[in-house]
Amino acid sequence: MLRIEEVNEDNFKDVPDFCRCCLYWQTSGSFSEEMVKTEMAQKKLEWLKKVTKEFGSCMKIAYLGDKPIGFGHYAPAKFFPKAKEYQSGPPSEDSVFLACLYIVNKESRGKGLGTIMLRNILAELKDKGIKAVETFARKSSENNPSGPLKLYLKHNFAIVNDRNDFPRVRLKL
Numbered sequence: 001m002l003r004i005e006e007v008n009e010d011n012f013k014d015v016p017d018f019c020r021c022c023l024y025w026q027t028s029g030s031f032s033e034e035m036v037k038t039e040m041a042q043k044k045l046e047w048l049k050k051v052t053k054e055f056g057s058c059m060k061i062a063y064l065g066d067k068p069i070g071f072g073h074y075a076p077a078k079f080f081p082k083a084k085e086y087q088s089g090p091p092s093e094d095s096v097f098l099a100c101l102y103i104v105n106k107e108s109r110g111k112g113l114g115t116i117m118l119r120n121i122l123a124e125l126k127d128k129g130i131k132a133v134e135t136f137a138r139k140s141s142e143n144n145p146s147g148p149l150k151l152y153l154k155h156n157f158a159i160v161n162d163r164n165d166f167p168r169v170r171l172k173l
Contacts, residue, residue: 007048016102022044023047074121092134101151102145131172137166137167
């Protein structure tokens with residue numbers, strides 16, 4: 001049974017390692033993984049606290065049983081400096097940027113878990129009165145933290161800028 005929870009200080013430790021320590025979207029310029037994982041996780045937790053205070057819920061964990069298997073990460077684009085650097089960007093100011101929608105284990109992908117997470121996030125954002133959601137979806141590989149292009153197209157996202165392997169897609173809510 002899939003269970004989806006908002007990330008908070010208490011369950012932040014359950015965010016899958018790869019996601020908990022990733023600061024890719026919170027940086028600008030070249031990204032380096034030279035920091036110690038504990039430092040990166042602490043910076044991500046500080047980011048979570050700041051964004052939650054200003055925007056509200058912005059991260060989700062998906063559990064299969066008691067095991068965390070997925071992660072979602074979203075907020076207005078101003079909280080993600082890297083989004084301005086993409087050729088098919090930047091995200092529109094009236095949208096929320098979905099930075100990550102990631103099913104960690106390859107064996108768990110393609111079974112509808114990402115769809116459940118996406119629907120959960122979209123429902124929350126719609127309830128908040130958000131007008132649109134945008135992301136950069138990858139064409140060439142499904143092994144991408146933001147999710148594959150075909151997932152978004154299946155859920156009525158439209159390509160708004162298609163300059164490279166990461167087109168910007170948008171869904172009006």
